[in-house]
Amino acid sequence: MEKRCHRQTEAGIAKCGHKQVSVVTSVNFRSIHAKATEYLPANQPEWSESQRSVREAIAKVCTKYPDEYWMERDNEHKFPWELYNDLAANGWLGICLPQKYGGSELGIAEAAVMLQTIAESGAGMNGASSVHMNIFGLEPVAKFGTEEQKERWLVPLIKGQERACFGVTEPNTGLDTLKLQSTAKRDGDHYILKGSKVFISTAQVAEKILILVRTTPLEDVKKPSQGLSLFYTDLNRSSVDITEIPKMGRSAVDTNSLFFEDWKVPASDLIGNEGDGFKMIMHxxxxxxxxxxxxxxxxxxxxxxxxxxxxxxxxxxxxxxxxxxxxxxxxxxxxxxxxxxxxxxxxxxxxxxxxxxxxxxxxxxxxxxxxxxxxxxxxxxxxxxxxxxxxxxxxxxxxxxxxxxxxxxxxxxxxxxxxxxxxxxxxxxx
Structure with missing residues (x-):
């Protein structure tokens, strides 16, 4: 494939996709701001044609968002809605999800190219993390959900109409996931959730959450991996207290602590069988x-x-x-x-x-x-x-x-x- 992005220093012009932009050839010490998207070559010889196509298309989208845009989003702690909506409009939010629900059904190899290219454009984690959950987060739904759940949840996510966050990590367990302390107890056609989560990205802007909680006490299971259940449900702000965590970087994408008690979640929002959540997450x-x-x-x-x-x-x-x-x-x-x-x-x-x-x-x-x-x-x-x-x-x-x-x-x-x-x-x- 022809390299679509290269620098022509003699003419002072760089090509990126179909767009031509000026390149500084006489540099002032105070204004060396090489735009990242001017230097996105598709030069990986081992990539497949689909990976190269993803690279070129995403690079073209990213030309709209210069480094100054990302610096402003980071400084002002503003979610990059413009990029998010742009990617949604072009069908990229469902790159790995089934075509039946509006996705592209490509592989993780193509998704990796997509996220590398976004980050490499100058967006960094502020850009990549804004769509990160869409790329892999709902794999448990795609693989283990019912047909009704897939239709109900995947379609609006892929269209960009709903956003999701991922709730696993807890303050007192960290990486020791098998000892999660948040619980869910069945009560008729609902579960009642109680507990806390920490380092939950995009909870400030998400409507939905994929959350792992314990439905069977640890002492009542044969293996610690048993008794954990996975739900995909509305992030009900009347039942969930969401507090943003100030942090050193990636400030355009929020990170949060969640506290919840008496949070009623419909039983129809359980993915797969009760107690099988851990193996779904591990997938x-x-x-x-x-x-x-x-x-x-x-x-x-x-x-x-x-x-x-x-x-x-x-x-x-x-x-x-x-x-x-x-x-x-x-x-x-x-x-x-x-x-x-x-x-x-x-x-x-x-x-x-x-x-x-x-x-x-x-x-x-x-x-x-x-x-x-x-x-x-x-x-x-x-x-x-x-x-x-x-x-x-x-x-x-x-x-x-x-x-x-x-x-x-x-x-x-x-x-x-x-x-x-x-x-x-x-x-x-x-």
Missing amino acids: GMNAERVLVGAEALGIGYAALRRASNYANERIVFGNPIGKNQGIQHPLAECWMNLEGARLMIYLAARLYDEGYADGEYANAGKFLASEAAFKAAERAILSHGGMGYAKEYHVERYLREATLSRIAPVSGEMIKNYIGQRVLGLPKSY
Whole structure:
């Protein structure tokens, strides 16, 4: 496929899709703002035609949202409705969901390209996280829901008419999901939910929630994985207290604590059988790791691109600073780290789409991508010198957002525990 996005420095013009935009060729020190979307090449030779098509189409959408848009959304803590609605109007919110309900029925490999491209455009996690839940979150509904539930829930989600959040993590259990303390008790044709959740993204703007709670006490089940049930239901604000958590990055997308008591949820909102919720949630864990890794890759490439542009254009002592090996070599290493992580991420995505159920590649890809992205963002700041600390150059935002990918949805330390135990056969370390 022809590369649709490339820089022509002689003419001072860059092409992105069908759009031409000016590129700064005579740079003022205070105005080095290379627009990320001018440098989105479809240059991954191992990608399929569908992945390349997704890359090109999403890059074209992202040209409408320059870096300044994302800086404003981050500074003002405003959800990026314009991008969200744009993606909904073009049918992208259901990229992995069945065509029968309005989706595209593509794989996680294509979804990873979509989220990487959004993040790489300069949107970072502020952009990718705004649609993240749509991509994989309702897989339990698509795979385990009834026909009536799929029609009722998937269609409005894909159209962008309803938004959903994901409620699993709790304040006192963290990653120890099997010990969730939130409960649901059957009461006629309803369940009564009681408990709390934490680090719940987009709850401020969501109408629905996919929530995991315990329906059978832990002491009454043979295995801790039993007795957990999954519901997809209205986020009833008269029964649920939602409190936003101030945080260091990704401020355009809210993160929240939820407290609820006497929350009546229709029994018809239970997915599958009571007590089978954990295995439904586990089905999508590897996909989530792949997609978060892809988002991290996008941030890493965006940071590296800005650092390289700055190093080419910033003149000190008569030469561009990129001529110095102290600048050049760390950036080259960042590229190698990102490329290695990218290969692992897309290997994991392909294996997932082929039905491979184990998690070593998805976990490894997420770990490598988040580490590579963080190092690229850090090096971008250092390459900018003092200007890297200034918000107007955007790289400090990339570092704040790359930090999130090292923590969520699973920490690097837990990934190493997984690899040590499941791959290397070492004793469980926790």
